[in-house]
Amino acid sequence: MAGFDVIRYGQAAREICDAGRFLYGRGWSPATSSNYSRRIDSNHLAITVSGRHKGRLAEQDVMVVDLTGKPVQSDCRPSAETLLHTVLYSDNEDLGAVLHTHSVKATVLSRLVPAGEHLVFEDYELQKAFAGVSTHEGRVEVPVFDNTQDIAALAADTRQWLADHPQQPGYLIRGHGLYTWGRDMAECLRHVEAFEFLFECELETMRVRG
Numbered sequence: 001m002a003g004f005d006v007i008r009y010g011q012a013a014r015e016i017c018d019a020g021r022f023l024y025g026r027g028w029s030p031a032t033s034s035n036y037s038r039r040i041d042s043n044h045l046a047i048t049v050s051g052r053h054k055g056r057l058a059e060q061d062v063m064v065v066d067l068t069g070k071p072v073q074s075d076c077r078p079s080a081e082t083l084l085h086t087v088l089y090s091d092n093e094d095l096g097a098v099l100h101t102h103s104v105k106a107t108v109l110s111r112l113v114p115a116g117e118h119l120v121f122e123d124y125e126l127q128k129a130f131a132g133v134s135t136h137e138g139r140v141e142v143p144v145f146d147n148t149q150d151i152a153a154l155a156a157d158t159r160q161w162l163a164d165h166p167q168q169p170g171y172l173i174r175g176h177g178l179y180t181w182g183r184d185m186a187e188c189l190r191h192v193e194a195f196e197f198l199f200e201c202e203l204e205t206m207r208v209r210g
């Protein structure tokens, strides 16, 4: 007994591999950066093995962990940032996928937001690409957490923030990248694209204003 449905694992692994090819192709997951996960059931998720090239993922590059981040039937090491994924799934049973990317725009913009401030998207039609947003007339607040190698501490900080702001679609880590999530992989990929478009708009606005 695997302890999880192997057919669902196979489907999750294929979705993760396809997402990797797309995100690497767009330049948003360079040089083995990034990690991706997909829920299998209420207690298991499929997640990328640490250090793998995201543009060339195959099924053996995707493993199963439980919601504490413990590997299930695998000798591989899961993503070093597994806890940033598991806290999201633990606190939201409707969550089906999490994508972490390292684009140039996310990285640069995260360094330009002053310490203690959020990035705020306002009056962009494309905000409606985020789940639950039906008008441009709202605010999407994106917190910027300081980067750290202490992933357990960062996971605790992100968990607290999400508990206080349950509708937000993602967060940045300064000088590092984006975390976003969705009910399924399609929604999660849409969120990555929406963030990237909005990051570019913000950076271009700053450039034009000087």
Ligand SMILES: CSC[C@@H](O)[C@@H](O)C(=O)COP(=O)(O)O
Pocket: 031, 032, 033, 034, 035, 048, 049, 050, 051, 052, 078, 079, 080, 081, 100, 102
């Ligand atoms: C290639 S440096 C990026 C890593 O330090 C990390 O931030 C990352 O996104 C990938 O880590 P991984 O352990 O492969 O999931």
Ligand SMILES: [Zn+2]
Pocket: 033, 034, 035, 081, 100, 102, 176, 177
């Ligand atoms: Zn990273």
